[in-house]
Amino acid sequence: PVSHPGSGSISGMVEINARMEQEVAREEEKKEGLIEFYDSFKDMFEFFCKNTTIHGTIRLVCSDSNRMKTAFWTLLFLASFGMLYWQFALMFSQYWAYPVVLTMSMHSGPKMFPAITICNLDPYRFELVSENLVQLDHMAEKSIAFLYGINTSASLFHVNEKNIHIKDLSSIGCHVLAVLNGPSLLQCNATGGNCFYKTYSSGMDAILEWYRFHYMNIMSQLPVIINISDHEEQIEDMVYSCQYDGEPCRPSDYVHFHHPVFGSCYTFNRLSLILRAEQKDHIPLLSTVAGVKVMIHNHNQTPFLEHEGFDIRPGIATTIGIQQDEVNRLGGNYGKCTTNGNDVNVKLLYNNSYTLQACLHSCFQHIMVRKCGCGYYYYPLPPGAEYCDYNKQPAWGHCFYQLYNRLRNHHLNCFEQCPKPCRKDIAKVTIFYQQLNYQSVNESPLLTENLLLSSMGSQWSLWFGSSVLSVVEMFELLIDTLVLSLLFCYQRFRSRKTMNVAHTPAIPSVSIMQCSIVPNEHPGRGELFFSSLGQSWSPHKSLFTAFNF
Structure with a gap:
């Protein structure tokens, strides 16, 4: 062979370069980089299964030679994973339902004596509208005689029929009694159309409703600024004796006000009473019984005796005891309630503290004034409004009964706008404290955040025997999978670009x-x-x- 000058030196240099490259490669293998990644998804999965703290994962890779065991442990692992998250779903659905648990406790301590409101069951007859009320009594007597065949020669109401000019109430707004499959009250709109019959179970119920309807219309004719105390009975006419703790009641111990249903009412801050139920000059059909209406309530609360009061009959001694219950609601996500009524969209027409009944009455009165053009006599008026009078609003009864039926059927949106108070003190019947302790009922969350996390940790330990750090390991596996996928996509993109450059013709x-x-x-x-x-x-x-x- 022909040897060329310098060929030996060239081969020696090549060997030296090869040795140097091998040493550099060994040094690079010994050095650990700051960020190193796996060569494949298989390597990453094997490393996770061998080093994680989750129980059972090692079985997925240590039994490579036995595919049956690998399949069994894979199914078992997936089933445990599914059961775990099924339990998680049940927990979160229960948590987002925001259930509450009631905690009842007994407390002792001094308590303020509640306010007691007393009204006569038989409303007083005002002299200003006495003539109209007499006419109304006479027409009611004729209606009862027509329905039940009672001889009208014996007056039911003992009214004086001298100089009585009966006004044909049936000609105004179709407010008449009729018989249509039973006693009914006919109501029509302002044009005389769109009539409907409000049917009752008995004729007496129909007459009572008819009487109340015309009574409200007559009472609405009284001036709003009238001094009612000048026309009503005095407290001496109803209260014989008032004592509290052996001391006589002073004028500062009670407040007198007029109730649209029961007439004269008195609110006492202390109580031991002897009452007289007068029936002279009172209205017969608005109440068929004698006695007084009593309600126990907080001092700053408006009494709604027709809804929350109870009756005391005359001629007997009545002992009434009270027991205080305090209810505290959570509000927020756990239930709709209001602390003081400032966040309620309904403007209250009562000057006392917020109650559900006051809000419902105010809501209905605002709707009544807006829809019918006048206010309901039994509720306070908003500024600038007037009570309904069929001499001015002939069809107000038609409008009122339709709105009232919608309110009773929860179609007026008043119950949605008026939440319950978050705190409520309930006084139960009897006007002396049976015991000085009181019962408190508080709402508390059934499933709090701490209890939810504790339950989740228990389920995780039950199915996988691991802890929070195991969850972090799973998040790390997800991040590694994402990064490795991006790296593989980038390498594939670069390789395709290099192949395109290699196939391009070059000089x-x-x-x-x-x-x-x-x-x-x-x-x-x-x-x-x-x-x-x-x-x-x-x-x-x-x-x-x-x-x-």
Whole structure:
């Protein structure tokens, strides 16, 4: 073989370079990088299963030689995972339902004596409208005689029929009694159309409702600014004796007010009473019994005796005891309630503290004034409104009964606008404290955040025997999977780009160590000219452009 000069030195240099590259590779293998990633998803999954604190995952990779065991543990792992998250779903659904648990406790301590409101069951007859009420009594007597065949020669109401000019109430707004499959009250709109019959179970119920309807209309004719105390009975007419703790009641111990249903009412802050139920000059059909109506309530609460009061009959001694219950509601997500009524959209027409009944009455009265053009006599008026009078609003009864039926059927949205108070004191019957302790009922969350996390941890330990750090390991596995997927996508993108560049036709270039040529004086188009040492060659148009001659 022909040996070329310098060939031995070149082969030695190649061997030296190979050894140096191997040493550099070993050094790089010994050094650990700051961020290292797996070569494949399989390596990543095996590392996770062998090193995680979740029980059972090691079985997925240690039994590679037995596919049946691998499949069994895979199914078992997935089933445990499914059961775990099914339990989680049940917990969260229960938590987001915001259930509450009632805690009842007994407390002892001094308590303020509640306010006691007393009204006569038989409302007083005002002299200003006495003539109209007498006419109404006479028409009611005729209606009862018509329905039940009672001889009208014996007056039911003991009214004085001298100089009575009966007004034909049936000609105004169709407010008449009729018999249509039973006693009914006919109501029509302002044009006399859209009539409907409000049917009752008995004729007496129909007459009572008819009587109340016309009574409200007559009472609405009284001036709003009338001094009622000048026309009503005095407290001495109803209360014989008032004592509290052996001391007589003073005028500062009670407040007198007029109730639209029961007439004269008195609110006492202390109580031991002897009452008289007068029936002289009172209205018969508004109440068929004698006695007084009593309600026990807080001092700053408006009494609604027709809803929450109880009756005391005359001729007997009545002992009434009370027991206080305190109810505290959570509100917020656990239930709709209001602390003081400031967040309620309904403007209260009562000057006392917020109650559900006061809000419902105010809501209905605002709707009544807006829809019917006048107010319901039994509720306070908003500013600028007036009570309904069929001399001014002939069809107000038609409008009122339709709205009232919608309210009773929860179609007026008043119950949605009026939440319950978050705190409520309930006084139960009897006007002395049976015991000085009181019962408190408080709402508390059934499932709090701490209890939810504790239950989730118990379920996680039950199915996988691990802790919160195991959850962090799973998040780490998800992040590694995402990063490794992005790296593989990037490598695939670069490899495709490199292949596209390799298939693109390129102009070859050759590097030479030494070259000496003699240029032609007349080179042809496309001849090759070599540049100086170590440079590449390329086609040129002329020798002058290549060598700058």
